[in-house]
Amino acid sequence: MDFSYSDEQQMLRDSVDRYGAEKWAASDRLKILAAGPEAARRRWGEMADLGWLMLPIAEADGGLGGGPAEVMAVMEGIGRHLITVPYVSCCVLVPALLAGSEAGAELLARVATGEALAAAGLIEADGGYDLHRVATRAERGPEGWRLWGAKAHVEDGADADWFLVSARTAGATDERDGIGLFLLPRAADGLTVDAFRAIDGHRHARLTLENVAGLPVGDAESALPVIEAAVDRAIAAQLAEAVGSMEAASVATLDYIRTREQFGVAIGSFQVLQHRMVDMIVAGEEARSMAYHATLNLQRDAAERARAVAAGKVRVSESGIYVGQQAVQLHGGVGISEELIVSHHLRRQMMLNLAFGPAEHHRARFAAIPA
Amino acid sequence: MDFSYSDEQQMLRDSVDRYGAEKWAASDRLKILAAGPEAARRRWGEMADLGWLMLPIAEADGGLGGGPAEVMAVMEGIGRHLITVPYVSCCVLVPALLAGSEAGAELLARVATGEALAAAGLIEADGGYDLHRVATRAERGPEGWRLWGAKAHVEDGADADWFLVSARTAGATDERDGIGLFLLPRAADGLTVDAFRAIDGHRHARLTLENVAGLPVGDAESALPVIEAAVDRAIAAQLAEAVGSMEAASVATLDYIRTREQFGVAIGSFQVLQHRMVDMIVAGEEARSMAYHATLNLQRDAAERARAVAAGKVRVSESGIYVGQQAVQLHGGVGISEELIVSHHLRRQMMLNLAFGPAEHHRARFAAIPA
Amino acid sequence: MNLDFDAADLAFQSEVREFFAGGIPDGWRSKVRSGLRLEPEDLIYYQRRLNDRGWGAPTWPKEYGGTGWTPTQQYIFWSEAARADAPAQFHQGLELIGPIIFTYGTPEQKACYLPRILTLEDWWCQGYSEPGAGSDLAALRTRADRDGEHYVINGQKMWTSYAHVASHVFVLARTSQEAKRQQGISLILVDMNTPGLRVQKIPTMDEKYHTNELFFDDVRVPVGNLLGEEGRGWGYGKVLLDRERMVSAATAIFLTQTVRGIRDAATWRRIGNMPLIETPGFAAKLAQYEIEVIALQTMVLRLMDDAARGADSGPRGSMVKLRWSQLTQAGTALWVEALGPEAAHFAALGDTGASADMPYAMQGALYARVTSIYGGSSEIQHNIIARRALGL
Amino acid sequence: MNLDFDAADLAFQSEVREFFAGGIPDGWRSKVRSGLRLEPEDLIYYQRRLNDRGWGAPTWPKEYGGTGWTPTQQYIFWSEAARADAPAQFHQGLELIGPIIFTYGTPEQKACYLPRILTLEDWWCQGYSEPGAGSDLAALRTRADRDGEHYVINGQKMWTSYAHVASHVFVLARTSQEAKRQQGISLILVDMNTPGLRVQKIPTMDEKYHTNELFFDDVRVPVGNLLGEEGRGWGYGKVLLDRERMVSAATAIFLTQTVRGIRDAATWRRIGNMPLIETPGFAAKLAQYEIEVIALQTMVLRLMDDAARGADSGPRGSMVKLRWSQLTQAGTALWVEALGPEAAHFAALGDTGASADMPYAMQGALYARVTSIYGGSSEIQHNIIARRALGL
Secondary structure (H helix, E strand, O other): OEOOOOHHHHHHHHHHHHHHHHHOOHHHHHHHHHOOHHHHHHHHHHHHHOOOOOOOOOHHHOOOOOOHHHHHHHHHHHHHOOOOOOHHHHHHHHHHHHOOOOOOHHHHHHHHHOOOOEEEEEEOOOOOOOOOOOOOEEEEEOOEEEEEEEEEEEOOOOOOOEEEEEEEOOOOOOOOOOEEEEEEEOOOOOEEEEEEEOOOOOEEEEEEEEEEEEEEEOOOOEOHHHHHHHHHHHHHHHHHHHHHHHHHHHHHHHHHHHHOEEOOEEHHHOHHHHHHHHHHHHHHHHHHHHHHHHHHOOOOOHHHHHHHHHHHHHHHHHHHHHHHHHHHHHHHHHHHEOOOOHHHHHHHHHHHHHOOOOHHHHHHHHHHOOO | OEOOOOHHHHHHHHHHHHHHHHHOOHHHHHHHHHOOHHHHHHHHHHHHHOOOOOOOOOHHHOOOOOOHHHHHHHHHHHHHOOOOOOHHHHHHHHHHHHOOOOOOHHHHHHHHHOOOOEEEEEEOOOOOOOOOOOOOEEEEEOOEEEEEEEEEEEOOOOOOOEEEEEEEOOOOOOOOOOEEEEEEEOOOOOEEEEEEEOOOOOEEEEEEEEEEEEEEEOOOOEOHHHHHHHHHHHHHHHHHHHHHHHHHHHHHHHHHHHHOEEOOEEHHHOHHHHHHHHHHHHHHHHHHHHHHHHHHOOOOOHHHHHHHHHHHHHHHHHHHHHHHHHHHHHHHHHHHEOOOOHHHHHHHHHHHHHOOOOHHHHHHHHHHOOO | OEOOOOHHHHHHHHHHHHHHOOOOOHHHHHHHHOOOOOOHHHHHHHHHHHHHOOOOOOOOOHHHOOOOOOHHHHHHHHHHHHHOOOOOOOHHHHHHHHHHHHHHOOHHHHHHHHHHHHOOOOOEEEEOOEOOEOOOHHHOOOEEEEEOOEEEEEEEEOOOOOOOOOOEEEEEEEOOOOOOOOOOEEEEEEEOOOOOEEEEEOOEOOOOOOOEEEEEEEEEEEHHHEEOOOOEHHHHHHHHHHHHHHHHHHHHHOHHHHHHHHHHHHHHOEEOOEEHHHOHHHHHHHHHHHHHHHHHHHHHHHHHHHHHHOOOOOOHHHHHHHHHHHHHHHHHHHHHHHHHHHHHOOEEEOOOOOOOOOOHHHHHHHHHHHHHOOOOOHHHHHHHHHHHOOOO | OEOOOOHHHHHHHHHHHHHHOOOOOHHHHHHHHOOOOOOHHHHHHHHHHHHHOOOOOOOOOHHHOOOOOOHHHHHHHHHHHHHOOOOOOOHHHHHHHHHHHHHHOOHHHHHHHHHHHHOOOOOEEEEOOEOOEOOOHHHOOOEEEEEOOEEEEEEEEEOOOOOOOOOEEEEEEEOOOOOOOOOOEEEEEEEOOOOOEEEEEOOEOOOOOOOEEEEEEEEEEEHHHEEOOOOEHHHHHHHHHHHHHHHHHHHHHOHHHHHHHHHHHHHHOEEOOEEHHHOHHHHHHHHHHHHHHHHHHHHHHHHHHHHHHOOOOOOHHHHHHHHHHHHHHHHHHHHHHHHHHHHHOOEEEOOOOOOOOOOHHHHHHHHHHHHHOOOOOHHHHHHHHHHHOOOO
């Protein structure tokens, strides 16, 4: 039992913090988000050069084989500095979905270098965030597999060059068997990509598939276990991001209430604000504990993993939104301005809750898994 | 639209307050609760003499025909002084169940004078507090109706001389039709009464019926509407009691934090305690509003009435338990002692929540009724 | 005690309901339900329609062009407006400066300003807060120095909502540097076109343009623009305080609109084969929300009843503000939850549109965060209640 | 970073699990799960069984008869005890005065008292709080005046848990009237049989007898009973403070017992044809509770890990206390909710019994209210964290 980062992990963590402080200064945030696709590719290239993009990719797939703790070390920094990039979707989720597959080998090599962006479409409009509720159909024809259907939300999918999409190859809409995973290029005939910006600057997509050719990844009839495990990895990574963001929001708030004066004294001298600040710190400690719990259970069996990740998601979401809201509240008016960083943290916490299903979804998921 | 008591109602309210202050002083509470049945009968007789027992009984049934607002005026005082008597069960619920019935006329006359105590058994173990989930059976034989079954909880039933019991005369366990209401004396053959004391000093019962003779009240196949309306009346009365109790608990707490010193100052000077006290007061104001809302909707149609009472029950329960808990918390150690009154208020609030179904039950009930 | 309206009130209710029937454009609906303000031109259109009917100022006395309605009538009017998804009227002129003008203004000021508030020809904004004076407003530093027949105003105001739309601003400024804190503060009316006055947008997290900084650089206004007596500006706030409860009360009545927004979204979205609204978890959350809205609205009814009887309602106005902001926040958050994956699609990149409710539900949820900060933060409301009601 | 136990720890876990297998009487279960203490004779029986095995003091060093376990071993031991529905050990001797004695006591004091704590031959209680000195303990007024070879103690203590059972009490008293506040306070060991010492029950709302007032009326104790130096008693509390986190941590581990209590009750009770635990509403509530328990227990694991590495865990002990009391309250309340109508049947009047879980669940829920008051109220814990962790 050990809750401390190794020296190597700590170095990784420090390097993300340095990068974040340099390249994602709060004061530059609006400018960075407004910059065009070229600037985004350049920044992504910097992260590739630092080796972070290939870090979570398995060694067998040509990556660095970083484990959950290494990913956690990176994600905390991404959260602390609100680095708004598709790292979890492209570098954690996609490599976990493609791990060991022939179909994905070439794509992973290009993901590792930052040449290609990939995203996964796993969520459908009526699915309630359940990964097994798949109505999108895949049919095998003489020329290979063709797909019909829609994906309501593709996290970070707006700028993806490739999509991984779950589709039903057999069975009824809510059965666990009969689900396959397919790879398709953005330019595929019959694929419509609608792109959206979220309030936290992330750029997502909605897909419509009308007789689209897809390359199967792994077993076309039983991809669900791989999908669920991969999404749990992605969620655990986001929990660490949420923890980093909470920490930064709390530090900013503590600084503010120590220095901001009203009625002739620092507002941090008011007991009510002190206790609120304590509740924020306690929420942060709880969230950190849950992020550890989820992350360190990733390699256990499916039920333990799912229970730990679902539990983590519930508590970190609740804590994160609470901390974000109180950070804004304690800042008063300036808290809601674009200029200060706290409202950006709140927005990110709100969206982290939604990604891969909100707390409500994971609470029900947790309840359904026997301890 | 008018939210003020009439002069007559105000006089009634004042008289209950005077009686409570005289006869139910906080300092005598333990002694009063420990006194035997004779003392209890004597106290009950005092309330009969004051006319309160016959107040809610319809004029046609020989009572004073007091309406919901009159009952509310009495109940606030009962709550404020924690007057621990079966008033709601015997004088509000039973008269509403028996209103206009031949079978109950004689009993009501004796309830009005305090000679007889009656209680209603409407809740079954698996019924989830739903009044239509009735498994107790009633069968009509040559000598009249006979009953088999069990009632898990009879509010204030421990000392009742008569019981009103719902029983199924037709249909399946959860159907709304086919429910009758039956009157039986405590001494009936085949009736077992198990009596219990609750943490607030109220005395309840559990009934087992094994071929018990019962007198039908009203229509033996469709008593449910009457039962639901009567229980809603009882709940509304208890909401007023809860409001009175909250008020008393808040006043006691405010007095305490104004005078109790720690660290050389009155603890009421600490901002955190001030804000907590404010939250208690706001909760009390909300609860009072909801008690009015429920009470003043009692005479509207069944859906409006049920929705208003269910809403009242939810919010008053939440507010009441919160106020009770915080009253104890702000008193610190002495808050949990039998000697001070605050923990008695907390206990009453906890039990008021449970009576006729807790907040959870009524939230679901509210959700099921279209607005 | 009773909840029923009398015959006259019932007749009035029919009249109001008829007025609103079909009169509210469909396009307003989502925005209104999420608690967001409509565009200024829409608010002006709405205000003029009301004023043409004689209903421009529901809380003003008749002699100034108001309706002279009883509190019960006001309640009925607002309830029917909420029912019809009509917006709340823009309140800075109607509820904030208007009453001060008709209470403390000169006959000339009344004649000049009041009619133009009713028609929204004049759009007022409020120059109170400053960078160093938010919750502690008495720390304000903007000064108005007398120079012959003018005041010369210098300083900076912050959180001036709708200054970019407004034609006039009412400013609290120091007319004496000797007097301390609350003393020496005066209330001055300023035309927004006066030279030296500059408006700068404050971008906010909801991405709507609604608030500003105001810079006063030797802004000269005639001394006739002083409202009431010099140095007494702080005291006029008390009039506001008494009316503030009506602003809170009116907005609280409009929460039923948010309930409808949530309900519609949750009816439309399906989880598997079931509408979200039928799932026990969501149904319970919505029920809880509706119940708390009923509680708040009954508190408002009691406030109205107090007002009708001329009774002092103590700090219940603060309580309404407190709970209203909590429920605005909870309601818009629940609405966002009901939208599911769509909630991540705030703005379309390209030519496809977002869903019908977006971005309003999300903007509403973000905007709602400020409701517990402005108009006296929730912490300040707690302080007020502790002092006024509890004597702590 | 990893959560796995190493081979030695796994072996230890098996050993502990085997020890507990079948060793806990069924009759203890409901009481233990509701967070209530067993009867003194049961606790003595349990303590002696542990001590016979050499496990009497999981947190003490070996030289004083403790186990010398690592924090990980302690965690394993408590987890297995919780799993087996074993009770928490009575902590006032083991965790409160024991460590002060072995740290500051004389060799004679150590030899005399420590072994008898391990066997529960001596049952200690804590004489700290007074009627005027609760959260503000430094305001205590009990005095111990030197008279030759004795101290003469006069005063009154309050909230002395289990004084009616205890053989000894450790008392904070003023040995100097000049020194102010924290200074001049000494820690004195007193035999409960000393003349002049009177115990008076404080009846509490849970109807269990667990706490008392203590009256000292010229109670004479030998000066040899002074622990450590005169006037330094307050400082010894710091040792307690450092160990306090272990008390909180250990009790927090036992919350899994409450989870089982709730689960069993909700499995047994039916709503219509469905066990309560399968209804979505209750299932979600229980899930939320379990998740919060997991969060707290992971916080405890991190505390243990800090302790193992000798790292300063800052105010996380206070955080654990804070959250533990909240979860004790929430869990017992949920258990009562699960019982349904039975929860109104606290005590049978007559010869029929109440349900298996009653009255324990209800007593637990009532008793739980004091957990946010004793040992430094939740408000005080907030103050401590604000000061220590945030420098506010």
